[in-house]
Amino acid sequence: MHTIKNIPVTEIKPGNNDRKSFDQTALTELAQSISEHGLAQPITVRRIWECSSCGRIDPDFPERCDDCKNDTFSAYFEIVAGERRFRAISEILKWDTIPAIVRDLSD
Numbered sequence: 001m002h003t004i005k006n007i008p009v010t011e012i013k014p015g016n017n018d019r020k021s022f023d024q025t026a027l028t029e030l031a032q033s034i035s036e037h038g039l040a041q042p043i044t045v046r047r048i049w050e051c052s053s054c055g056r057i058d059p060d061f062p063e064r065c066d067d068c069k070n071d072t073f074s075a076y077f078e079i080v081a082g083e084r085r086f087r088a089i090s091e092i093l094k095w096d097t098i099p100a101i102v103r104d105l106s107d
Helices: 024-037 083-093
Strands: 002-008 043-051 073-081 097-103
Touching (some): 083 097
Antiparallel strands (some): 002 097
């Protein structure tokens, strides 16, 4: 099951994407298209929990970190699909939020 919600771009981080570089001209063209026609497909994200002590990442909310036994975590969303759309919206269009499909996914 999944939900679609508007998520602040400050709460979203790129995932482990094969693509390491993004053509700026293509991103600008994508941003222009989104500006003119709207976002046809929301990005897909998953909730991630990060240990505030050692930085260990866990897709499921842990009671305690397996590595350092800390019990304080911060949450963010990791991009599963749509990093180009995210970059066009957050970096070029400067939207505060982005529509996203939130999925429960493991690694």
